Amino acid sequence: MPIKPSVHVAPRLPGRRAALGGVLASLVGAALPMPAVARTMPADFAAWNAFKDRFVSGGRIVDTGNAGVSHSEGQGIGLLGAALTGDSACFERIYGWTRDTLARPFDRLHAWRYQPNAATPVGDLNNATDGDLLIALALFTAASRWDDAAYRRAAMDVSRDIAQGLVRETRVGSFLLPGMSGFTDGDTLTINPSYYIFPALKRIALETRDPIWGRVQEDGLALLHTAGFGRWKLPTDWLTLNAAGQISPARKWPARFSFDAVRVPLYCCWGGLAHDPVVDAVQAFWSSQGQSSVPAWTDVGTGEMAPYRQTAGMAAIRAYVTASRRPNDRAAAIPAMSAATDYYSAALILLVQLAIGTGSAQIA
Numbered sequence: 001m002p003i004k005p006s007v008h009v010a011p012r013l014p015g016r017r018a019a020l021g022g023v024l025a026s027l028v029g030a031a032l033p034m035p036a037v038a039r040t041m042p043a044d045f046a047a048w049n050a051f052k053d054r055f056v057s058g059g060r061i062v063d064t065g066n067a068g069v070s071h072s073e074g075q076g077i078g079l080l081g082a083a084l085t086g087d088s089a090c091f092e093r094i095y096g097w098t099r100d101t102l103a104r105p106f107d108r109l110h111a112w113r114y115q116p117n118a119a120t121p122v123g124d125l126n127n128a129t130d131g132d133l134l135i136a137l138a139l140f141t142a143a144s145r146w147d148d149a150a151y152r153r154a155a156m157d158v159s160r161d162i163a164q165g166l167v168r169e170t171r172v173g174s175f176l177l178p179g180m181s182g183f184t185d186g187d188t189l190t191i192n193p194s195y196y197i198f199p200a201l202k203r204i205a206l207e208t209r210d211p212i213w214g215r216v217q218e219d220g221l222a223l224l225h226t227a228g229f230g231r232w233k234l235p236t237d238w239l240t241l242n243a244a245g246q247i248s249p250a251r252k253w254p255a256r257f258s259f260d261a262v263r264v265p266l267y268c269c270w271g272g273l274a275h276d277p278v279v280d281a282v283q284a285f286w287s288s289q290g291q292s293s294v295p296a297w298t299d300v301g302t303g304e305m306a307p308y309r310q311t312a313g314m315a316a317i318r319a320y321v322t323a324s325r326r327p328n329d330r331a332a333a334i335p336a337m338s339a340a341t342d343y344y345s346a347a348l349i350l351l352v353q354l355a356i357g358t359g360s361a362q363i364a
Contacts, residue, residue, distance in 0.1 A: 044357030048081040050337035051350045052090060059097025060114070065342030070114040072102055072127065076134025077347050083141040084354050091142055098135065107165065108157035110135060112179065126181045129166050130195040132158055137200035140207050152207075159204045163212050172245040173219030174212065187243035190250050193227060193235045194263035196220040198271025199355075223247065224264065224278045229255065230300030232285040235278060237261045249300065257285070258297035258306075259314075259344070266317045266348075269324040270355040279321060286318050294318065312339035313348025320352045 055062050061074035075098040082091035102110040104125050112128035114121050139155035142148060166177045168189055176195055177183045183190040198217065205213035227235045227247050237260035238250035249255035265282045273279065286294050295306040296314060310318065312335035319334050334353065340346035 044081075044354050045085050047337055047350050047353035048085045048087065051078075051081060051346055052087075054337070055343055055346060056090065056094070059093035059095070060101075061094070061343070063343040065344055068116055070116075072098070072110040072112050072131025073134060074131075074343065074347065075102065075110070076131050076138055077350060079138030080134055080141065081350055081354060083138045083145060084358055086145060088142075088146060091138075095139075095142075107161045108154070109161050109165070109180070126179045127166075129162065129176055129178050130192070130197060132162055132166075133195070133197045133200040133204070136162070137197070137203050140203050156208065159208050159210075162204075163208075163210060167212055167216055170241070170243070170245075172241075173222065174215040175219060175223065175241065176216060189241045190252075191223070191239045191241055192237065192260060193220075193224055193239060194237070194260045194267070196224070196264070196267060198267045198273060202271055221273070221276070224268075224276075228278065228281050230298070231303060232257075232288075232298070232300075233281045234285060234298070234300055235261045235264050235282075236300055254299060255301045256297045256299050257282075262310075262314050262317055263348070265321045266351060266355070269321050270351075274321070274324040279325070283321060283325065286321075311345040311348075312341070313345035313352075316349045316352040320355060323356075 055064065055074075056078060060070050061078040063069050063071060063074060075094060078094045079091060079098070082088070082094060098110060101114060102122065104111055104127065109127040109132050111122045111125045112131060113124060115123065136155045136158040139151045139158065143152035143155060165180055167174050168177055168184070170187070170189070175189060175191055177189065178192045178195055196217075201213055201217050201220075205217065223239075223241070224235060227239055229236060229249060234257035236249040236253075236255050237258050238253040239247055240250045241247045265279045268274065268276050268279050285298070289295065292309075294310045294315070296308055296310050297306040298304065316334050334356070335349060337346055337349055340349055
């Protein structure tokens with residue numbers, strides 16, 4: 001099947017903003033019901049302890065599947081796990097390493113990667129927006145849990161610099177760039193839909209009271225609604241948005257619903273959007289494949305499926321999404337942390353367990 005022709009994001013209209021704004025406003029501060037997911041103890045604590053034992057070295061989160069590097073994303077996930085479980089000692093270790101090692105000299109954002117065996121371990125000062133959003137969310141969470149004004153100031157600083165440097169205003173809306181450098185070509189933007197971490201965007205909007213964050217949520221959701229491709233109308237890992245408002249799979253990457261885009265339904269459900277159309281599409285695709293044979297990716301242009309099944313982390317997202325949408329169904333099993341063969345799969349399991357353990361009550 002050929003790739004679906006590029007589609008248009010409609011220009012921002014007052015009526016659309018009012019309607020979607022009302023939906024988003026209704027979610028702010030609302031606690032989500034706990035999905036019916038099987039577990040024997042508070043899932044967030046058990047998952048965090050297992051993750052910490054395997055991947056936290058001092059204050060560094062080690063990506064065991066990628067030559068032992070560390071990422072700002074991983075640091076943010078570690079900080080969030082420590083904050084939500086009340087692990088203040090580990091939070092301070094992770095934050096100290098993140099601040100001392102990844103802080104950029106010209107703003108309050110963070111370099112995206114640390115390579116321990118390189119001559120210059122932080123050789124690229126570009127940031128990763130998902131990492132900075134997770135760090136901001138974790139700092140706001142820590143500030144509330146431990147009544148720490150310094151954490152809150154740091155969270156406000158990170159949030160401000162994301163808003164000032166990474167939100168691009170266009171004729172069709174306000175969109176998040178994945179990083180400061182390398183994602184614009186004239187008026188054409190490259191966007192990663194999985195960087196729309198709705199629980200983080202909600203919390204930042206509440207804390208900062210900056211209206212830009214409402215626009216980012218609304219326009220990001222509108223983008224997701226138009227970014228469905230192929231038979232199943234799935235988002236791809238990377239998108240291109242041109243000056244005319246046309247959106248299409250980005251040509252530099254395979255046109256796949258894969259390891260990045262699988263986080264889209266996770267963040268939608270965690271952010272109170274479990275029944276959004278983009279989650280409907282993903283759930284329909286998963287359901288069509290059978291519980292034991294869901295492929296790790298599918299190409300939206302050719303229809304090709306991965307020759308291997310979802311990882312344990314992806315399966316955890318699928319179980320969480322299913323439970324979030326049908327909370328009265330029989331409990332679904334979340335893969336244990338021991339089922340993850342590398343850091344990324346374990347990180348997805350941790351995020352799922354944190355989402356289950358908190359709903360949106362401790363996020364918003």
